[in-house]
Amino acid sequence: MRNLLKLIGVLISLLVVAVGLVNVPAVQDKLLDRAVTRQLLNSPTDLFEDDAMRVVICGSAAPMPVRERASACVMVIAGGKFYMVDTGNRSTNNLGLWAIPFSRTGGVFLTHFHSDHIGDLGEFNMMTWAQGRPAPLNVYGPQGVTEVVEGFAKAYGQDSGYRTAHHGPILLNPARGKMIPREILLEGDSAIAMDDGDLKVTMFSVNHAPIHPAVGYRFDYKGRSVVISGDTIKVDNMIKYSQDADLLVHEALAMHIVQQMQATAGGLGNERIESILSDIQDYHASPADAAVVANEANVKELVLYHLVPTPPNSIAEKVFMRGVSDIRASGVTLGYDGLTYTLPLNSTAIIQEDMNNR
Template sequence: MKLFVKTLSILSILAVLVAFLVQMPAVQEQLIQREITQSMSNVPDDLFAEDALRITLCGSAAPMPTKDRAATCVMVIAGGKFYIVDTGNRSTNNLGIWRIPAKRVGAVLLTHFHSDHMGDLGEFNMMTWAQGRDAPLDVYGPIGVKQVVEGFAQAYALDSAYRTAHHGEDYLNPAIGRMVAKEIRLEGDSATVLDDGALKITMFSVNHAPIHPAVGYRFDYKGRSVVVSGDTTKIEKTIKFSRDADVLFHEGLSRHIVKQMEIESGKIGNKQLEKIMFDIQDYHTSPVEAAEVANEAKVKELVLYHLVPAPDNKVAEWTFMRDVKEVRPTGVTIGYDGLTFTLPIGSEDIYQENLNDR
């Protein structure tokens, strides 16, 4: 007992001493310097090794407000570059926290033009430019992407001019800070976006009516593959273009929960929200349907993203995933911001990690 009291006393004295020291400006300066050095030098270069296809979920939510999730965004890393599928609100902040190097950007690819899929496009362009991107930003998408890119460019025109005037063209060259719209016209139900011999990106049409066009993307890199569904109902095309993929990121909406939200909206007299909750149930895919797509396509790993609504506790998760295990007992993950997959070349292995833990 005496030893315990003595140890407790020593710990208390140390705690008081530490609390006193961190109030001293010299100590604060050292601590801040260490933190700045670590944060600015700890760039995750290993993510860009060309020995694997890597995918990180940089936004797992949909338009509904949520505390810890950005809106829709998937980062695919291949051949030393990263490609962003959709730039949902707050996703650029995640990329900054993870210290993703701007010079590694390959392109942005948009699935359609709902705000939760493109709301951060202007911010992503601005931040990667400010952080040293060395070429204009290519933005791929279906018909309509040119209008979207031009709109964001106009909205950010004054900001861009201010930054160049402040820092100079040697550092913030307006020719590099611009976006270039790459409008892809689908021939039939698919089109090749890029094919450099190692990486092939295929755009394919999906059903998000009345939103048209709406597309998904498949990435094939040295024998490994990932598919991003975009927003869609359960359709044969998604199964076709997901065939034998290593990982499928598929949107998911819980009709059971959304139906309850519709009913409650009516009870409190919010007719507009009641109407929206009713309407959105018919142009998305339920988690069970997404599991069926993965099974029929013989996908190894299914990741649910664009979660409507995003579950923020275990009860919500259980409700969201109701009946999924009966369809697909294993190989299903509820997506979260930072979820990362590594698919080594020449292997069938799939490794998972949380980028927030680095």
């Protein structure tokens, strides 16, 4: 007992000394320098090695209010560059927290022009330009993408001018800060949006009526593949263009939860929310719908994103996924911000990790 009391006394003394040192400016500066150094050296450059195709969920939420998640955004890494499929609100903040090297920016692909899919386009353009993007930003999308790009360029025009004036045109070359719209016209139900020889991106139509156009994208890189649905109901085109894909990133709206929310809103006399909750059910796919698509397309792994409503805890997650296991017993994951997949080349492996734990 005496030895234990001595040990406790020593630990308390050390704690008192440590607390005192933290209040010393020189110690504070040393700790700050160490933290800054760690942050600057922590860029995950290994993600860009040409040994795999990689996919990161940068935004898993939908427009409903939610903490700690960005709106719809998926990053695809291939050939030493990263490509964004949609730039939902707060998604650029996630990239910054993960120290993604913005000099590796390849481009943006927009699925449609709802605010929760385009809200961060201006921020993404500004941040990647400010942190070393070597060329203008290519923004691919269906008809209407030119109007979206020009609108953001106008809104951020004064900001861009301020930054060049402050930092100088050598550091912030205004020509590199521009966005270039790449409007892709669908030929039938699909079109090649980009093809650099190794990476081919196919745009295909989906059904998010009355929103039109609405598209999904398939990325094929050296034998590995990922498909991102954007917003859609269950539609044959999703099955067609997801065929034999390694990974399908599919949106999901839990009808049973939304219907319960709708009934509650009606019971409380909130007719506006009741009406909105009723309306959104006819242009989204359920988790079960997504599972059927994955099965019929022979997809190896399914991850759900754009979660409506986003489940805040493990119990809500179980409710959200109710019935999915009856359709697809394995190979399905409920997405979250930071969920990362590595698809090694010359392999069928699919490796999952959490970007937040790097």
